[in-house]
Amino acid sequence: MVEETCDISIHEQVTFCIRSVDENLTISEDFVGLYETPNTEGKTLFGIEKDILARLYLNIQNLRGQCYDGASAMNGKFKGLQKFVADLQPKAIHVHYAAHSLNLAVQDCLRHLPCMRDIMNLAKDFINTVRESLKSVQLFKNFREGEKIGLRPLYRTRWTIRASSIQQVLINFERLAEFF
Template sequence: MNSVNDSLTCKVCKWAYENNRVGPASRNFLEGQGIVWVKGFNNWKKGKPGLLKHHESKHHKDLASVQAGDAGDEALMDRRKKMNDAKFFSIISDETTDISCKEQVSVCIRFVTEQLEIKESLLGLYSTASTSAESLVAVIIGALNEHHIDMNNCRGQSYDGAANMRGNISGVQARIRRINPLATFIYCAGHQLNLVVQEALNLHTEAITAISVLSSVVKFIKSSPKRLAMFSNFNVGNENECLSKSLRPLCPTRWVLRLPALESFLQIYEKILDWLESLQSETSIDVVTRSNARSHLGSLEKFSTYFMLRLMERFLIPVHPVHTKMQLRNTTVAEVQEMIGDW
């Protein structure tokens, strides 16, 4: 919508009409009853109610969709031009299960522009019924073909360490290298770092137990709206007023991303103890909840639990910024090695 010189027009309808992007029905409307929104309503204050009603009309929504589609096509063409100008590229792909339990494959390409800027462009998310290497290769090639990208110009590919992705004989990387031998495979460094951290911590039973306690307590608080409200209102007015907002769930797959959850939990550790202690003696609460609160309180009061949570926090503090740095598209191997060398 636009108001200029005390005149009110509909920018969408004006654009569509002037660029001949209207169908017969919309043209009849804009040349008849809707002409006021193209040429402009003289008094914008009086025209505002009518414009708001017009904004909800089918004609306006149809034309808005056309404009959005044109903008999307223009952005897509601009992205394709940059990719074609760069010519050479690398593939980044991964698969995951969405909330509806369907496998989704992300396909991204990485390239360098003529201005030596590193770009990463997501080609799309693609559903697949199978996660076999053969099926995933078909998805990746299909995504490249959809965007008119020549596989022969691929110079790199990066995936996680799953056998179907990095297998030397029948994995995705091996199958793509048979198509294009110049597509060098790079094992995702972020995934390797995560595995190193995971294996290091999995060697200590006390660490696994402490993490399980943290996860159980956070779930106990956040899984019930009633308990969450009670926890949020506990000790309101002091420096820890928003206790519930400080609690973060643990990342289920990436150990290196568990530092924020650890830090937030330890920051209000004493308050959690106080809340559980008050909950276990609250007679208005059902027996099962009080029993669970007593169990969680006993676990958190153990020295081993607190000590291991603090130890893991100290362990992850230098690791977390390295992992974060790895996610930046312009990060070099030398920069990461320098950060690790400072440990």
């Protein structure tokens, strides 16, 4: 499973996970790592994937599945990562990353619920206002008197991170209200 994303310093990264099955049919899923990439073209991502598999002493001929989101760099029929992998190992069946579809569906639903849309926008505005400048960040740190609780960015499509971002707003709500 491969997912491309952009980190807070605007560098493209690739998340790489491996799902395997042992002789007892026990499934395990392992996070292998985050890898910086100069771009998110299918050929570049394929080079990274081959490198990772080689470093882990995993033969691509044993690959039986590949799972990505719907981005053309991943899913494209002609230049997508899945095409390059399938050319080398046709038995590696491509499956769309279903959790990504669910993520997009939830995002779309919440956008149409005024109370949820408004609270998410308010949380995003709180977070962005504090995090937009070093001066604001420092003022908020000073205002919290050395506490270690901070604010996390509120990413549009990363719901696990969104949950922790909202949690940080709730934890800091009284301080944020005083701060503003």
